[in-house]
Amino acid sequence: MRITYPLLAGAIALCAVGAVAAQSTCEGTPGEAQLHIVISGVHGSTGLMTASLYGDDEAHFLKSKGSLKVWRAPAVSPQTTMCIWLPHPGAYEIAIYQDLDANMKWDHAAFGSIEPFGFSRNPTIFFSAPSLSSTRFQAPAGDTTIRVRLNHR
Numbered sequence: 001m002r003i004t005y006p007l008l009a010g011a012i013a014l015c016a017v018g019a020v021a022a023q024s025t026c027e028g029t030p031g032e033a034q035l036h037i038v039i040s041g042v043h044g045s046t047g048l049m050t051a052s053l054y055g056d057d058e059a060h061f062l063k064s065k066g067s068l069k070v071w072r073a074p075a076v077s078p079q080t081t082m083c084i085w086l087p088h089p090g091a092y093e094i095a096i097y098q099d100l101d102a103n104m105k106w107d108h109a110a111f112g113s114i115e116p117f118g119f120s121r122n123p124t125i126f127f128s129a130p131s132l133s134s135t136r137f138q139a140p141a142g143d144t145t146i147r148v149r150l151n152h153r
Contacts, residue, residue: 041150
């Protein structure tokens with residue numbers, strides 16, 4: 001007697017398609033380490049979410065042209081998810097801002113940012129940028145998920 005499970009087979013096929021779709025939505029060249037960023041506090045579904053990936057190097061952290069990669073995705077309220085293939089497993093830092101007017105730059109006023117922003121590990125921000133050590137996270141081989149909460153000023 002042969003028993004078939006068409007619903008189970010269909011579910012497995014859908015999972016496989018979903019896994020391929022999830023992989024294709026990540027930025028960069030596939031490798032050993034993949035980073036998923038869940039961003040909360042998104043200010044409406046307006047503009048672009050911009051993420052900058054930094055290597056574990058104080059000399060380049062938050063410096064102009066110091067990032068390893070910058071990528072953008074449409075902002076989705078109340079939470080946006082972004083994904084990137086990392087160059088390799090290791091220590092990294094992330095800076096994120098919501099580019100409300102989609103002008104491809106982080107807009108500031110005299111007293112700071114006018115666009116929501118955040119960093120990996122959600123350090124407390126006072127009057128200066130966070131330190132590299134307060135934003136550092138480890139990404140081993142495989143999938144890593146971090147959560148970033150946007151600051152509104």
